[in-house]
Amino acid sequence: MLGTINRSFILPVKGEKQMPKADSEYLWNELQPGCVITEPGTSRAYYTGDWRAFYPVLQKERCIQCGICWIFCPDMAYQKDEKGYFIADLNYCKGCGICARECPADAIHMEKEKEI
């Protein structure tokens, strides 16, 4: 997930929804009429986490659980855990850094991804 593969079609663990295969693998008669995509949210199969050069690091002791990082993430990468902390989903986080900049408690900072 970190940097090596360009197009990763790893099926997410939760749910048993039929996830799409790569577009170059479809036969013409496997397409729905009108190329309709019948399952919502199939983009989840594409892990944009590969894109980033920086990733967010949370210091829980500073976090005030306000949700600012969550509401300002363009990639819906933040999820609330059982304790109420917002944790970044590194499968999708593109490392834009908005969360680190906007956090009112300065609890998040961006770190450079390691070289592969």
Add this chain to the structure above:
Amino acid sequence: MGKYLGMEVSFAAAEAVKLCNVDVVAAYPITPQTHIVERLSQFVADGELDAEFVPVESEHSALSLCVGSQAAGARSFTCTSSQGLALMSEIVYIVPALRLPIVMILANRSLSGPLSIWNDHSDVMSVRDCGWIQLFVENGQEVFDHVIIAYKIAENHNVLLPVMINMDGFILSHMFEPIKLMEQEDVDAYLPPYQPKFVLHPDKPVTMGAYAMPALFTEAKKAQEEALLASYPHILQAWKSWEKVSGRSYHPVETFCSEDAETLFITMGSLGETAGEAVRVLRGQGKKVGLLKLRLWRPFPFHDFYKAIGNAQRLIVLDRAVSYGGPGGPVAGEIRSALYNMENRPQVINFVAGLGGREVSVESFLEMFISSVEGKASGYQLFGVRG
């Protein structure tokens, strides 16, 4: 089996749309389609047709609106001509790709310039490759019948393609003709309510109109082409079922005196009736002439065509549009293509006539016949041009 009335063909078309219980009508006025739309608007205003009549601000929006309403599960209708078709042509190509069964009447009118409100086929020929099922009708009764037949074909889950009904503007749209209307129960028995295969509704979210990368685009187009080809038997079936309800039968290629013909006229649209008259005259003179009327334009009925031409040695193809700088008219071009692999293929003489509403009379056909037979005409010519 229904009332027999004399009425303007546009009104007959509107009556058929009403009988089909369409849900949404969206159209922009353009001569010579206006009477259809006005009539439908009156039906809605009088409560005779329970539909949303949307007076859109352009033809592009007319077809776009129909795409939205059809995708949301409503039986939709629009109609236009010439410039309107040209304006909505961007969307015309998108509709069959989305597999939405919209029915459109095209009151054939010449494309500008110069501006002409009169009839020829340049508008429909400009969207020849759009992927719609395309039919030509010859008289008012056929217009009425085919609106209903079109929905039956289009909404079939084995088809799910839009249907374009071509009727000659003014020559048909503004003519009073005897029309046998159908009873509502007979139409309802023939045409059940629209059941979409996919529909935009929050209970089952779908995504329509995704874009395709090069790796997929060819497959998407192949699927569309196969769908159009596969519609052929269902078109025939719809006609067969219609015959049972109405007693009137239709075929992809209609023939007249063609069995032993050495020369065949080939026409599309209302000129077929004029050509038929000319054939009667020539037969009276002992000439072995016949007539082929192409009703189904897309998907092109290759096998019906081969059967119909039989052993004719000469085909006089009447085009009503020009492909500038090309090998002549589009219909003749297609026919030459269809004949290419035939051994002993017939000679094709292409006349382009009736542009911009210029009259093509029985005499015109006789002239075309004589000049073809006497070898004075060959290849492609523009008929009746002065100078």
Add this chain to the structure above:
Amino acid sequence: MRNINAYVVKTLSSREYIAPGHRACAGCGEVLAMRQVQKALGRNVIVASATGCMEIVSSPFPFSSWEVPWIHVAFENAAAVAGGIEAALKVLQRKGKIEGKKIFVAAMAGDGGTADIGLQALSGALERGHNFLFICYDNEAYMNTGVQRSSSTPFGASTMTSPVGSAQIGQLTWKKNMMAIAAAHGIPYLATASPSYPMDLSEKVVKAAKTEGPAYVHVLSVCPSGWGIPSDTTVKFGRLAVETGFFPLYEIEEGKYRITVDVEELLPLEMYLKPQGRFRHLKPELIEQISRRVRAEWRELKRKAEEQKEIEERE
């Protein structure tokens, strides 16, 4: 406290209607706006999108980020397609063919698909009074095709078709006032919004969706890629646009103006313009010229809102 919204955002719905895995740039302000709008609209909505950044990043077959019904047809007809969906729902519910529950219809387009190529369809749909909501995601240029100017590009901005050169200072015309154009159709509700103010945006979108008749929401979509700013400053610039008066947040409800995020003392416009790559070339005189006009328009807006307040107090 600088950002008073900080403690309230958790009251927004946690349900997402845009799935991650979309192809937007890192830090994209437009997809952030779209995400917040979708949250406010909820489950019972049908969306018609125009061609543009949002359509492209969310629908490369077979990957779709949409968890609500969605259709894309072409560039200029989002409003017409939405009108069709609205007409269909109306007639099908009236005829009893589908259940009569409330379903919002939303048309979404970029600034090009709204103010330029989409203007005709928008105007037609607003005039016909369809019960729908039109959302313009304004990133101030044709971003998806590589940053070409639109009529929404601000004066002085450098784009690929209004570039800065020795003979030209960038965009030579003032940003088209889409709010005024939409308001001229006499529609019941219109508003401007910015995803840097999520509570304000959410409230406005809900109001717009619930309006009987057409509603228009103009959302400032900060584009780090196209504007030449770092990807982590998206929300900051969305805030600066409001605080400098460049993009005031207001609404017009039944013709009555109301400023929803008031700024007592406008910050100097340089704070917003100078750090952006597209404005970097602007000389102080030009910034002064732009600032004067921005402030004049802000004063005019304040006057309309004040007038409205006075009328209401008198009643």
